[in-house]
Amino acid sequence: MPSPPASFGDSQERAPELPLSADLDRALNAWLSHLRHERAAADKTLEAYARDVRQFLGFLGTHLGHAPCLADLARLETKTFRSFLASRRRTGAQSRSLARTLSALRQLFRWLEAEELIKNRAVLQVASPKIPHSVPKPLTVDRAADVVHAGPGAELDWIMARDAAVLLLLYGAGLRIAEALGLKTKDAPSGDREVLRIKGKGGKERLVPMLPVIRDAVARYMEICPYPLEAEEALFRGAKGGPLSPRIIQLAMERLRANLGLPPTATPHALRHSFATHLLSAGADLRQIQELLGHASLSTTQVYTEVDRDRLLAVYDAAHPRS
Incomplete structure (x- = not known):
C-alpha cells in the first residue's frame, strides 16, 4: 500500500528554511x-x-x-x-x-x-501560462515490434525475460509503467488469464485483455526468475530481489534506442502511445481505446486522432462522395 504524503510539518517533506504557523x-x-x-x-x-x-x-x-x-x-x-x-x-x-x-x-x-x-x-x-500543444510520439508498428522482440526467446536470461514481459505489457496492453510494475504475483497475466483488472490513476479500474504473447512472456519470466514470487508481493523483481524500479525499464529502453537506432522519443510511455495509435489505425473505436487506456475523459484520448491524421484523411478520401 503506498504511503501517504508526508505532512507539511514533516522535516522530510518540508525544507528546514520553511517554518509555517x-x-x-x-x-x-x-x-x-x-x-x-x-x-x-x-x-x-x-x-x-x-x-x-x-x-x-x-x-x-x-x-x-x-x-x-x-x-x-x-x-x-x-x-x-x-x-x-x-x-x-x-x-x-x-x-x-x-x-x-x-x-x-x-x-x-x-x-x-x-x-x-x-x-x-x-x-x-492570474492567467495560466500557455502550454505548447503537443501530440504523442508513437513508434511505427515495425519499430515497436523490434523493441518487444529484441531478445532471442530461447536464450533469454531472467532479466531479459523480465524486461521483455514488461515492455509487452506497455505495448501489447497499453499499461502505464507504474501499472505494470505495480502488479502482484497473484495478478500475473499468465496461463489462462485472458483479462486483467487494472487500477489506474485516481483509483479508476478497467479491464484489459491479455494477448497470448503477453501471457507467454510473463510465464517465461516467472519460470526462470531466481527469486520466490509470493502471491502478495511484486511480480517484477530487480536484480537483488526487490520490487523493480521504473528507472531500470527506462535504462533498458535507452539501450534499445542505441542498439536499434530508435529516436529519442522512444521511451517506455511511447509504447503506450503506440498501443493506442496502432489500435486507432486498425479501425478501433475511440471510446474503446479510452476504456483500454483508462482515460477519465474522451478528450484525453482524442489527441491520438491528430497522430493518426493520415489514416483519417485516407478514409475521408475513400468514402466521401465528392472525393
Missing part, C-alpha cells in the same frame, strides 16, 4: 487529506501539489520575513502570485510545471474558502 500547517495537512480521501488524487499528484505549495510558501516567507500564516494568505494580492511564477520562470521552470503549480494554488484557496478559513480570490485572477 500552526494554523497554516494544520490547514495544509487537512487539504492534502481532502485531496487524498475525498478527491481520490493519485500519489504523484499529491506529491507534486505539496511540493508546489511548499515552494510558494517558501517564496512568501522570504518576502514577508516571517513564517506565513493563514492571515497572510488572506491578504495576498494578485501581484504576489505573478511575482512567484516569474521567479520560478527565471530558475528554469517550464510552462507545464507553472500551470500545475497555479492549479495547486487555486485548488488550495478554493478549499480554504469552502472551509470558511479565509477568502481570497486573487489567485483566480
Whole structure:
C-alpha cells in the first residue's frame, strides 16, 4: 500500500528554511487529506501539489520575513502570485510545471474558502501560462515490434525475460509503467488469464485483455526468475530481489534506442502511445481505446486522432462522395 504524503510539518517533506504557523500547517495537512480521501488524487499528484505549495510558501516567507500564516494568505494580492511564477520562470521552470503549480494554488484557496478559513480570490485572477500543444510520439508498428522482440526467446536470461514481459505489457496492453510494475504475483497475466483488472490513476479500474504473447512472456519470466514470487508481493523483481524500479525499464529502453537506432522519443510511455495509435489505425473505436487506456475523459484520448491524421484523411478520401 503506498504511503501517504508526508505532512507539511514533516522535516522530510518540508525544507528546514520553511517554518509555517500552526494554523497554516494544520490547514495544509487537512487539504492534502481532502485531496487524498475525498478527491481520490493519485500519489504523484499529491506529491507534486505539496511540493508546489511548499515552494510558494517558501517564496512568501522570504518576502514577508516571517513564517506565513493563514492571515497572510488572506491578504495576498494578485501581484504576489505573478511575482512567484516569474521567479520560478527565471530558475528554469517550464510552462507545464507553472500551470500545475497555479492549479495547486487555486485548488488550495478554493478549499480554504469552502472551509470558511479565509477568502481570497486573487489567485483566480492570474492567467495560466500557455502550454505548447503537443501530440504523442508513437513508434511505427515495425519499430515497436523490434523493441518487444529484441531478445532471442530461447536464450533469454531472467532479466531479459523480465524486461521483455514488461515492455509487452506497455505495448501489447497499453499499461502505464507504474501499472505494470505495480502488479502482484497473484495478478500475473499468465496461463489462462485472458483479462486483467487494472487500477489506474485516481483509483479508476478497467479491464484489459491479455494477448497470448503477453501471457507467454510473463510465464517465461516467472519460470526462470531466481527469486520466490509470493502471491502478495511484486511480480517484477530487480536484480537483488526487490520490487523493480521504473528507472531500470527506462535504462533498458535507452539501450534499445542505441542498439536499434530508435529516436529519442522512444521511451517506455511511447509504447503506450503506440498501443493506442496502432489500435486507432486498425479501425478501433475511440471510446474503446479510452476504456483500454483508462482515460477519465474522451478528450484525453482524442489527441491520438491528430497522430493518426493520415489514416483519417485516407478514409475521408475513400468514402466521401465528392472525393
